[in-house]
Amino acid sequence: MPQSDVQHEPAIAAVPAWDPLLAANPYLPHMARIVRIYRMVKDNWVFTIRFLDDHRACAFHHRPGQFVMLSLPGTGEAPISISSSPSRPGVLELCIRRVGRVTDALYRMNTNDLVGVRGPYGNGFPVESIRGHDLLLVAGGLGMAPLRSLLWYAIDHRDEFNRIILMCGAKTPRDMLFHDELVSLVDRSDVTCLLTVDSDPTGVWRNHIGLLPKLFDHATIDPARTYATVCGPPVVYRFILQRLLAIHFPKDRILMSLERRMKCGVGKCAHCSVGYKTTCLDGPIFTYWDAINLPEMI
């Protein structure tokens, strides 16, 4: 049989077609492995996860204050703020409160189990603007979960910030999120770390005892050159904002992280709308000025 003169298409035809459902699908979770479960505080565990795909694990870049959508196959999806700093890449640390259906199921999982992750989403803290200023972090109760990312980002880029002042309060030392690492910061000379508890049943607490706003008596804040980040239950906002406004702290330099139930994370489903902003795109970090101008915000 004579050979045909027609040349076959070269092998480049084997390149798969551009597929937006795989390559540009904002709803597509990527599988990741739980590599560590740190049972830090009752119902507040830290899950360390890593994408199965090493390229994805290395290429994942987030800003402090951003969140991911965490999927549990067959159960559902929930927005979770990233507690690890982008300056420590490779894995994601998620401090997760056991509070609903998805997180309940997560607490029954073990290391090596698989979860789905997509993101990072949200605006994150405006680190470019904070750079060159003093940074005040105020966390009450579970507020440390979203602030920890910024804390370690600032410490790892220490020369970019002036003073770093951390104020953290909890009911007892055993309820304090990230207790061990925060206590280890107290002795550092380049960070002002003020920790307080309402009461100390352990008897070995060496830091402050009293309510969180009392810590303002132990630090001088210069409203003219400071960014404040506040996170915690409503009562924390109420009293901390009072303290900050009393020293004429600019409202647009008080940053807070908002919690809403995002379903899509990418500004479509409208479940996290506040006024005319979506928490997932325009937030979750809002300034206090935004908060007083948008209804239903806090």
Added chain:
Amino acid sequence: MSNWSEVRLDYTRTILPPKKYFLPPQETLFRYEPGQGYVPFREGLNQHIVLFGLHACDIYALNILDRVFAGKYPDPYYQARRKNILIIGIDCIPDEHCFCRSMRADFADKGFDLFFYDIGDYYLTFIGTSRGDDMVQAGSALFEPVSAADVEEYKLRSARKRGSFQIDVDIRDLPEIFELQYQSGIWDAFGEKCLCCGTCSMVCPTCYCFDVRDEVEFGSGSGTRTRHWDSCLFASHAEVAGGENFRKTRAARIKYRFYHKQRGFVAEYGRPSCVGCGRCLSACPVGIDIVQAIRQLQGVQHASV
């Protein structure tokens, strides 16, 4: 429908808007398979459909949805359907519920492939896309060039249509009015009346809220992730994990719905997301009327023009 003669080209409005073809009431996003993870579900995405006889307001509504489902994170499911569905628009005569002219959505300048305007013996055809032009070329025996008389007839009919609207509402100062009336007791009165049944959201051509649900197939470990039409009037809409609800009362929810349509969307996209199709006011089981609501907020009480 089996026969062309059954086609009613003079219909007023469909019960459900055409959004159902682009954002189906229930849509599977992924299948989950152990070992494979989440696999995008493609069924129906590449189906080629012609939507014939869409009104300008509904096309305008699709143009609004286009903006929501594009942006920083384009929605590939919506985009695929939008690409594969051909749209032929047709003009219409307003009835007692239509206020598309007030919402500046009585004329669609894009978002269709072809648009037919009745000028008596012929349809004046606007060609919106290259694909629309292909259709005209393919059916060239049906088309002839537009004459000066056709244009005159179009202008005449257009003016007649303009004069036949029974509702006229001024929306220019609406964002400020909504802002100033945010604490108004009017909302409590609406909250008393509204059943929060969500009908207005379902029939709205621009309501796009969705809920996402996972279902598992017992035994196999595989399952699906689906999205469903949702409504901000439902009690669970603004609920967060742990039970906190940011819009507990019916008044808060109906206020949010109106606010987002007429105020929030203006800030985000430069215009209200309402196109004045009249579906919500004709479908509401307790007779809540957005036009009356706007007039009440503005303090203008005359019933109709």
